[in-house]
Amino acid sequence: MTNDIKTRIREIIAEQAMLEPEQVTDSATPEDLGIDSLGLVESIFAIEEEFDISIPFNANEPEKSDFDITSMGSIISAVERLVSEKAA
Template identity: 80%
Template structure:
């Protein structure tokens, strides 16, 4: 599934991980991509800015967040939902 939102998210994550966007697979975890917790927070901020959304993310208690950051596929799916919710 490649669309504009997915492409833009992969580009943001790739920039943070210093990788080519084609290397960002749905199964890859942030750790797999070499993204530490600070890098993940920076990526989240960049995604929020790119799509003008607010991501319900609590780095201290990720199990309490509705935004699943376990892998790129779940991050992309969650952003799709937030963008759709914003569009109404």
């Protein structure tokens, strides 16, 4: 399931950034991929819808949220955690 989550998140982010999914690396930041704040919000909405989860509204403030959006790897890890908590 984890690879499926990772693959789908990369596809969602790549679509927003108008890139190929393989260009979305774990170390890339939204800025590296050319995603502005509006694009990031749209990506988050798409991820929430895809996985039927709720991402904290303050995810853009790392000190106030445990959902880290600083890199694609951290976004993937946070989504995997939320999906696993939902399944439990």
